[in-house]
Amino acid sequence: MTVETASSSAPTAARPAVVNDFSITVGTINGTGSQTSNLTLLRALFKMGIPVSGKNLFPSNIQGMPTWYTIRVNKDGFIARRDEHEIVVSMNPATVDDDLAEVLPGGVFIYADHLRPRAMRDDVTVYTMPARKLAKESGAPPKLRDYVANMVYVGVLAHLLGIDLDAIREALSYHFHGKAKATELNFGVVQKAAAWAAENLTKQDPYRVEPMNATRGMILADGNSALAWGALFGGLQFLSWYPITPASSVAETINEYIPKLRKDPVTGKNTVASIQAEDELAAINMAIGAGWAGLRAMTSTSGPGISLMTEAVGLAYYAEVPVVLVNVQRTGPSTGLPTRTQQGDITFTYFLSHGDTEHIMLFPGNINEAFEFGWRALNIAERLQAPVFLMSDLDLGMNHWMGRPFEYPEEIDRGKVLWEDDLKRLAEEGRRWCRYEDVDGDGVPYRTVMGNRYPGAAYFTRGTGHDECARYSEDPEVWVRVNQRIKKKYHDGRKYLPQPVVDTMDGAQVGIIAYGSTDPAIVEARHYLLHDHDMPTDYLRIRAVPFHDQVRDFLAAHAKVYVVEANRDGQMAQLLRMTYPELATRIVSHSRSDGLPLTAEWVVAGIQEA
Amino acid sequence: MTVETASSSAPTAARPAVVNDFSITVGTINGTGSQTSNLTLLRALFKMGIPVSGKNLFPSNIQGMPTWYTIRVNKDGFIARRDEHEIVVSMNPATVDDDLAEVLPGGVFIYADHLRPRAMRDDVTVYTMPARKLAKESGAPPKLRDYVANMVYVGVLAHLLGIDLDAIREALSYHFHGKAKATELNFGVVQKAAAWAAENLTKQDPYRVEPMNATRGMILADGNSALAWGALFGGLQFLSWYPITPASSVAETINEYIPKLRKDPVTGKNTVASIQAEDELAAINMAIGAGWAGLRAMTSTSGPGISLMTEAVGLAYYAEVPVVLVNVQRTGPSTGLPTRTQQGDITFTYFLSHGDTEHIMLFPGNINEAFEFGWRALNIAERLQAPVFLMSDLDLGMNHWMGRPFEYPEEIDRGKVLWEDDLKRLAEEGRRWCRYEDVDGDGVPYRTVMGNRYPGAAYFTRGTGHDECARYSEDPEVWVRVNQRIKKKYHDGRKYLPQPVVDTMDGAQVGIIAYGSTDPAIVEARHYLLHDHDMPTDYLRIRAVPFHDQVRDFLAAHAKVYVVEANRDGQMAQLLRMTYPELATRIVSHSRSDGLPLTAEWVVAGIQEA
């Protein structure tokens, strides 16, 4: 079947226009460069002032497999993933039938004319486009044809939806770092395709875009880059890493920006040491060595890497070494779905390593927090002399999110480090220093770091039992004392962690607790709950574990609190129940892990239902 | 100060005899062979029919450091550790003052006359003994003198307490595998020392032993050996391990007994493959390979090793590979106190590996259960196609405990394995087989194993997403389905796990929950609570996680349930609160981790108090 022009028996003529409120999904083949096209669409829409989000659903593979990109366009600023798509574009012969099935009744299906769908639906508007023909006519070298063919759907969509061509050119120019040749080659195809569409397609669907003012002053970025920049602006000095999806681009962005941002103004040398380790065991042990020696140290990985770091994390916990572990979570257990998202490492991380531990986790919920926690985590780690887990995920880390421009970090906090002068002063005051002594009563001892030459500055660090002066000890009382002091440090240290964000509604009886990248789904769900179900809700977004007291207060203030999360077992709900047994019965867990970001619809369904 | 004969100002003359109810602690230097003396004492007392336990408090060191051995003698069968010792023997110049300080007022202090205590207490009975002199006179070669000197305190104690010399000879003969020469050499020293004591010491303390009938038919063994034998009698086929205290002797005992127990009657070849791996990562991956290929597979380690196995455990969980992980727990976090005990890996293990997991743990509470779970864990692993954690600890594993003779295991359960004939039958019945299909509705699929040559028997195993037929899949629905089915498997599979042991008392309002090697302390504590505090208690001993419904019922039946455990954070209490939110407020956590086995006194103190 080949359809030269639009054909549809769907009752479109009578339908009112749907403006700035729909989802587009594009099915392509990975390795064909469709990312350029998709980002161009995303950026152009954003440039037009319309709130957008773009989510890449890609296989764990390099080339030739199906991949989808979904752009949500929403005038109200709801940018969570949706399960349903008004507009589906298919460029992949292998998935064209499935792609067609994905279109919402009444929606639009656009496909390249070399695809051979088995049958066509009559409840959708269908357009075909001569993608290969136009690509060929573009004059692009044969090697680039597939790539250029993807530009065709950009042009076709531009025409059908009314996307501003100037915005598209700006998006392309940005993508190609201002390089005119590449920009114009691609833009030429877009223009041609748009012109072809104008000539050959009769618009029969209601979807279109209109310029708005809702994105002014905002930026688009992915969470991994944001986090990387945050760390670089936060005085990161040491990075050790091992490649793993979806975390690699944290390290790769850092590496890319060291020459730009972190050449020492005085010497012209690097002020960040970055090492690609032989594995994650090495990566964490290097970072611990660096953190111990007084560098602001970080390692970045995903679930399997954290698993391999388990033993060393116990060492950092008990020997009290500052180190930041970035976990860009993906779907597990095991190798799982390496290119899908999850909030699945919560309980695991909290109890990581043998023996008694309880770890600090930070949960950025957007790119601005990814940037902020990128530097703040370093402060917290040094302040509390502890491993700090920065729990991002694939959705936040690898997809493009809207955000505010990044804000310059607060002062660097190096925590309680004593150098030669400090020790001298102490000596003059007749005070002794011992590595693990709780001088301030907050559980946080003072430390010296390697290289401090003052007499008595040196101490011996070990993962075996040690007393307040860092001497080897098997004494039972010493063991209890030191470990209870560490527990106190974690308890009191909560004040350094980002507080939860609370948003209330008048008359709300029901509370919602969530964290991290699910925020857009919650925000949108609350809107529906209020408007469609007359259910105002209060919302607390956890940004750190161990919990601030506000979390307890929030639980106490609501008879029913839904804990919404993207994992199978309701892991944050488990931690909350464990932490607040007296409030445990108020907690309703609403969780799901299928590798995809949560949708508002699913959130709503769980909250109505339970 | 040298004291030739007993001297004491303690009011002993008037004190009634204390028979079969005291603790002896012997302080020696490690590497001097004092274990022979200590075990000889322990065995001789046991042989006399008196309930005993022996606990070795040893340093993480090979030679020259202080080490203590405590024997508890108790006619009522209470064999938990006590904090206090009526009788202290010191053979170590470095600790003699500390040793003296350890004696209960009114107790006995015995020391070798080459030691130089700084001062002597007047509230204890003191005896000195010419240990070196007698050792020299024994005619033992100079190399063995230190060793032989330790036999002196055996003889002196024998005299002072009235330990049967025949029992001592039997103990020695057992120790030296019936070798007459070694037995007689050592026994000669014991006799000489006893004779010397008879001649030179005037008994001024009230402590003595009398034969009883309380140990008839019982054995003495350590938990690691028991577990090793259990595994060998349970059809273990593959062991991979890496040396680590306190787990090494599990593997070493298996290796020692393979030639004795597991030479194939048909071929004379080994039916267990045992490999010392290069590290714990290799050990677990080997065991997973073996379990996958249809061998009953085990690996044995302690906390740091489990930490290193984290990633692979997730693979076994999600790819559904049977494998047993023995964790002889020691004190952590980190390297911690390698030669001290703890129940500190509970929450850690439950959530082990990234992504959603919830693992099976078995808790042996005595050597008979160590043996039983040694084979039962293999059955459970194969039945449920899952990693099973056998959670022992140093106290149970490395100390000698009384027990009943080991009972021959139940039938070997290989679980749902299909061989050529089975597949043929299925084919004839027109039924298909798929690796991960829940045919029986219990969440447990059928598996084939490597080597099955039937057409279609082979499948491809992976830690990445897969569907019911083991095909690679990134489909969200498939991911949810498979992981929910696994969850069901764990839920329904609880029926295969050892049930809790419940012991009730009339009128009990208060419940106690405990697990593993703390059982003696709980048993004894309940006795005191009843008799000294008029507080009858009910007691549930957890033997497996996930919990059987009895645990919930027990919680529901008591307004207050103390969860008593040897870790800092009350880890089992955390799991219980999380699992039973509606009962969470009834749970009172009473926990402590100082590296030592719990005492009844400490248990009692927490239960009265809270």
Place this chain on the structure above:
Amino acid sequence: MARTNAIGLTKADYKGAPTTLCQGCGHNSILSQIIASLFEMNVRPEDVVKFSGIGCSSKAPTYMLSRSFGFNGLHGRMPALATGALVADRTIKGIGMSGDGDTASIGMGHFKHVIRRNVPFVYIVANNGVYGLTKGQFSATADQGLYLKRQGENPYMPIDICMEALASNATFVARTFAGDPKQVKTLLKAAFHHKGLAVIDIISPCVTFNNRPESRYSYEWAKDHEAALHQIDFVPPEEEIWLGEGLEPGEVRDIRLHDGSTIILKQVDEDYDPTDRFGAIKAIEESYAQNVLLTGLLYIDPEAPNIYDILDLPDEPLNRLPTDRLRPSAEALEAINAGLFHA
């Protein structure tokens, strides 16, 4: 009609799922040669088992031998996984497929130790100098000074897989190139018949991330610089040995394997002795000086004991022993009990 081999199978019987690797990826060529070698050797796919770690190379086993059991395990742990599994049935031929990242970085320790244990399987390192699956980072075998787009310049000395294998006393060490299918195939055949672990380092270009002609791991460089030690033939145990025509005596060396099969080497350098471990090390060393890609069977010790010998396992598969042969008698337990100290 498709050609069948002596056991009545066609090549299709050795196929797996359709490959999802990039077009032109060296790993695809390796797969073809594994299939061809097994087909030609008349090995039933059911008598083969596949193992791998993580990486494009480690995904590859999915795309062959769907009638064989397979286990795609964890990154770097293939050697351990294979060791545990292969103990279960010694009548099975094992193929372990790994990458340079998988083996020379995260898996280095296990690589060394599986060599020490001489576990009988074919250990293929599909070596491309990069991490393909994670999009092109340098691996430990990457050339020093190599420049890659996102990564910059590699400052580290490369690890040589064959050198590492030899240093740790591997009993079969070969290097070949995915662009030399005949040599790959013949080496695979020999490797399958080796008594112990057979390490084959196969230069297997990553066309997506490391195929620029200046890279030692590119098709172009490897083709231009390949220097084969010998022309290699393999004669299975059941066949007559035929040395080929027109050969001078002394040019040919034959190596008898434990099962009666023979490797025949028509040598380029007459003096090269593939049973001389030190000579092999020397040859590798010189190949760097000469800037060539040395290929062929570098070293073999055909008789060294393997893990089955060491563990003294029965000939029949351990995983088929009936339960009654897996546990000692009740009397044996009584003896244990009796042997314990009792009151």
Place this chain on the structure above:
Amino acid sequence: MARTNAIGLTKADYKGAPTTLCQGCGHNSILSQIIASLFEMNVRPEDVVKFSGIGCSSKAPTYMLSRSFGFNGLHGRMPALATGALVADRTIKGIGMSGDGDTASIGMGHFKHVIRRNVPFVYIVANNGVYGLTKGQFSATADQGLYLKRQGENPYMPIDICMEALASNATFVARTFAGDPKQVKTLLKAAFHHKGLAVIDIISPCVTFNNRPESRYSYEWAKDHEAALHQIDFVPPEEEIWLGEGLEPGEVRDIRLHDGSTIILKQVDEDYDPTDRFGAIKAIEESYAQNVLLTGLLYIDPEAPNIYDILDLPDEPLNRLPTDRLRPSAEALEAINAGLFHA
């Protein structure tokens, strides 16, 4: 009165906590020589940092240099730990102390990779062929065929630490014997002055678990079979070189290190060239054939770039940079923001 060195310290200033190792343990002798070498080289203990893994050998750093920072990390991970730490201050001399279990089993991968990175510290493997601290299991360096009481017979080929180091392009490889204190000390001095990683494999008998005369790791065997490559001397940068008396020219070889110090080798075999990596491999190989314990400086490449060069770090300690040199300006952030796609 105790002798003081040029910086006014006595040997006691280099001491640590009293040893808790067994009497006679080789590791104790190594400690003495580390102390002696630093004392004689007038190195301030404050300018030294100690790292170790887990084992008796790895406990050893506690028993020296209590005025130095130290980190006793995890089993097998010392190389990684040291790498991270040493980056923080390049003015510090690092000593990494490991065992054969720590390095050749669990730590093998890190050992290989720290070599590739040429991190400048002295990597001592106190090699006794067993796991001392866990009571005498075989390590990967144990002799094949060695019988130990609880363990039985070792069936596996040993790993040779020096061979492994050479295979991976280590820039300083030496072997010595704890019973040859003078050689140990001089090699340590040279190692401290080496620009990159200096691997020293020190046969260090475990008197408790592996000291029977038939073991290559016993005092007796090593004493009887030691074959030193050369008599070695070390001349620090500030001193005149004095070649000693009665030497024929050609017998002496001097190697200039990056900091101007010199290693002087009075060679037993005139032809031995310690800058010839392949010759070193050969010498090791032959030493097995001759059943001797070959000791001395096997190989050195004094000029290879180290990790500081590779990372292009400032000369001053990274951990002392003030915070204002650790973060880019507000303008730099504005440039980032401006460079992002914005609406």
